[in-house]
Amino acid sequence: MHALIFAVQEINADPELLPNVTLGFQVYDACNTLRRAAQGTLFMLSGGKGITPNYHCDKGTRLAGIIGESGSTRSILMAQILGLYWYPQISYFASSPILSNRYLFPSFFRTIPSDQFQMKGLAELVFYFGWSWVGLLANDNDYGQFGLQKAKEEIIKGGACIAFTENVLIGQPNRNAPHIVQVIKESTAKVVMVISSDSHFVIVAEELLRQNVTGNIWIASESWATSDLLFKERYQQMFLGTIGFAIHRGKMPTFSKYLRSLQPANDHYDPFIKEYWEQAFSCKWPGQENRIVSSDNASMRVCTGTEKLESLLTEEYHRLSLNVYNAVYAMAWAIQNLLNCTSGAGPFPYGDCANISSFHPWHLLHYIKNVNFKTKDGSQIFFDAKGNPPAIYDIVNWQVSVKGALEPVTIGSYDLSAPNGRTLSMDSAGIIWTNNETQVPLSTCSPRCPLGFRKVIIPGKPLCCYNCAHCPQGYISNQTDAVECHSCSWNMWPNQQQDRCLLRTTEFLSYEEPLGYSLAAIGILSSLIPLNILGVFIHYKQTPIVRANNYSLSCLLLFSLSLCFLCSLGFIGYPQPTQCLLRQVAFGMVFALCISSVLAKTITVVIAFNATKPSSRLRKWTGVKTSYSVIGFCTFLQLVVCVLWLSLSAPFQELDTDTKPGVIIVNCNERSPSAFWCMLGYLGFLAFISFIVAFLARRLPDSFNEAKFITFSMLAFLSVWVSFIPAYLSAQGMYTVAMEVFAILTSSWAVVGCIFVPKCYIVLFRPNMNSRENLMGKGKGQK
Template sequence: MTSYPDRNAPHIVKVIKTSTAKVMILYAASLDLLPILKEMEKQNVTGKVLVANTGWSTAVAPSPQMLLAVLHGTIGLALQSGTIPGLKQFLNTINPSMSLGRAWTKIFWESAFKCRFISDKNETGSLGTNVKECSGSENLESLQNVYNDVSSLRPTYSIYTAVLAVANALKDMNNCKNGEGTFSKRLCANIKDFQSWQLLYYIKNVRFKLKSGKEVYFDENGDPPAVYDIVNRQLSPSGGMITVKVGSYDLAALPGKIFTINTSSILWHSGETQVPISVCSHSCPPGFWKAGRRGEPACCYDCVPCPQGEISNQTDSFTCVKCPWDMWPNPEKSSCLPKPIEYLSYEEPLGTTLTCMSTISSLIPVVILKLFIHFKATPIVKANNYSLSCLLLLSLPFCFLCSLMFIGFPKPENCLVRQVAFGMVFSLCVSCILAKTIMVVFAFMATKPGSNLKKWTRPWVSYMIISICLFLQFILCVTWLSLDPPFLEQNIETQPRLIILQCNEGSPTAFWCMLGYLGLLATISFVVAFLARRLPDSFNEAKYITFSMLAFLSVWVSYIPASLSSQGKYTVAMEVFAILASSWAIVFCMFAPKCFIILFRPSMNSREYVMKKART
């Protein structure tokens, strides 16, 4: 505020002192800044890094010692410095005997060499009487002061460059030939009587190189390329203050060298070399985005982690970017990685275990079938419908093996037939059990006097029951495949981090109808077998059917909530486990007691034992 004599320094410094910022940008002229610097020294405001503009970055303070603590570590932009060729040699030729500027020369001479001219009045008025006489032949080259230090001239170097630009423009104007000019009728300007706008034209088009190799030119707007030095105020070994060039900003430089800075050369306040941090919020690393704080400046923000499925791969990102559907962020949320593909694989322990169980289990019914064929003439095999038992044992290996279609990399053809295959082989299996159950009841009822059910105990009746049950399931499956068949899908909704390869059943209603139909057959078998469990027969199979169907139904009733609560490959594993468990329930409950008698109780598998049990 230039209207105040003190530039409102007390208020400004109070704001600076109470601020938590460690770096202050002071854009002002040196004359306006001086009261503020003095007030900072008065209020002992230290530890602040000042950033200066070209107006005062290299200005010499009236009392450097007084402002030492305030200005130390200041960094800013300054006009480009350079050495003017021949200037030092010219300055060293200055002599009091020269007529031009003699009065100023004598003042400088007496001050520099601490002498006085006898013939003239003491020009400086500050020397005592006991001083040596100035001879005028003193050597300026022996001095080391600001006068002959031309290594870091800034305004002077700018004036020197400007004079060269005008000189080159005049040279181009002088070299112009009529008929080749750029003005009206291709005429040239008169070098001895030209207009200012004519000279301006040549200045705008001038292009030359300095002895340092730097090129001088002007753009279409008449502006030269911006060239600045980056300077740092540091303490000198003598205790004073010096200005050190630590970098540059040059738009005329090659790409990559426009902005250069040597941070190791910078000394901040208190002599530190580490770059000070002056923000109310630190930079947000990749994986976070900047969320502004309500009621605070734009530079104050919170670093908020990117939402699920989104990343930010840059520091101080304002937004996060959503990953493609088939990719997911890494743990740092800085890049998108391909999503892992999940399915019940043969190679993983769960898949390997289920595969081995299915394969080994499928061999058990085959062994039992061979045992039945070998002992087909024995009473226990004959009494339990040998043909239906063989058909049941033939279907059971397929029940075990159909579970393999649920393991491994899902394929469209597997998805299409695996549930249908499961439904058909289990329909055959349960139909055989239902036929055995009904035939047990018919056989008992046919033995009653006057019964006409003997014709219903023939083998074709059981085959008809199996065919009807199997045909109904077949119709259901064909309808399912025709209207809304299963298909392969990539599920990214259940677990967003994974791509779950799974078979979509197409119509859930058709799937549960197919499973419900199996439950209906099993329930009918269970009910009929339960009612016939006390029939007087030496080898009454009804009680074994009761247990097998009870176990079968228990497995599939338990499967319903288990499948609905599981996800991904574990849903498939639950169905495979249910297939194996229900198949084992039939094998164990239906055939384990018979095999035990055949192998370990041969006395019970004889006609005499049967007749004895029948009499009792």
């Protein structure tokens, strides 16, 4: 009220603003009720001598406009009435978004931003501090409900969640405080946004104090962010660290001087100053009823009137006062523009201008819509198309003052017209939180998911309530609270923590690996054994035991066995495309030649035994042509299988990233498993035939009986490759190749050991047994 009085007096004393025009005012107290607000509005419209709708009974000065009301609900009622007559109304504290509706409220303006901007800013405040789990508390009137709806919408839109929403029931004496406090105590949300007036929320605060509820972070709307009611020392432990939006504070040094000059003895026209004096200084005027019920237990003293306001009035008083001050000046500048109108160039029909002594309310309404002026502290004041001023708020943090009480400390601002686009600017280092902490408290429904984890939504719960699950194999998350995990590129794999990708290791049977160079060394050394045996056979080719065992077939078999050992080297080392193409084919052909030679040798033994009988027709089949024909035919069939394999579905080099996690297995893909198993099966078939024939001939006389050695060799050969099949199918990576190399070496050694080692033993170490008589069985019994 005194801001209005001060502004009017200042304008009337200004020779440049409204010269020769004196502003007057009437003040009506709505007493926080709708009835008194409507009554006061109709009084003003009727001239102040009674309520006569549609008539203005006072013949004196004209009513230019109305400054007020403070509450949104009462302002809505007043704006509906004043809008019917197009009377300009400028509120200094009604912030409900519905008042921006120009269809419903065509003559309403305000010097406080709409809650639409405030709630958006409060939501940005929530996101700025990383809070995702917030409780909402609001009055059950227009201000609270519209603010609640908008704040909830903005918070959810930004990805945070609402833990609870509760209404402060202003129609109930206790404001539903016990229930509200119980909800706050049971909730896991540590941040509570309160959209309420201080007079209503203080009752909830008393209940919070009674139940000793502490540790919460309170987000205050501008209605109570700078409230004296809650700055008392008794609320310190509960509200320390509160952060919120406050009306933008301006500098009004002359107004401060004016306020300090107020004295109850001098201001007889002011019916409120004595009541304010009692409340401000906790005293009571003698001989008067005490109109203020103190909430403290301090004893009341007598007011003297000599108390000094300097100790109470701070710059915080200039927040709401500045809005009133600006509203009066907006009205004055509109009247000034009306006065400055040039006839013939006016805004009304036919270029008319309004007469200052007989203007209509809609005349002044036009100028208020277009008012634009700069205040004495440099701020620009204007109204947008919806009657709202530039949206700017101060961000305040409740800290302990030197006097031990709470006080709001400005730590930032929210300015939608900021030139750099940074609407929210804040000094985070200057914030003091609850319990005097400097770290931002957490308010989440679930703990944050660390790197390597992702969120898993809990059915039936808000999105902010989730479990943290490890990323699946092969996936990573390199940020906290990841919604989903991301796969690495084909040549990379997650580290153990699954928070970044590393290059996969490459695996193949390398010559640098102990297993690789061991098998290679065994293969090379083993290939020399058949060649050495071949040298022995060549040196002793005239001896009976060498001649009796088909010298030429033995030489061919030894040569093929040496190749069998060497073909294992094709499976060791980095698989090149050419190597992949030929290694299985080479293995199949060399072993086909080897087993075909064994089969031919077995058949030769059987034919040779039966050809010694009189009148045998098998004599013509005892020559080398039969043996080579068997070898050629059997090897040719394997050649056909291999040629078809290479022609229709040739093997190729493959980088296998699926078999072994985190490893690129470089191998040769056979492409056609059927062809591979046909080739291997054919070798088994030849070995099986050799085994059967040799087994049937095992009881031939010892002189010609090589069949028993062939039987053992083929039995060992078949055992190795039958065992190879399950081992090969179950092995992975380089061990698959190693298993095949081992089978090649073992089966080749089985043939060498069973067929040729006994002969070499006789040739080299038992020459007495290497005689025709011994081979013919004549040496028996002569020892």
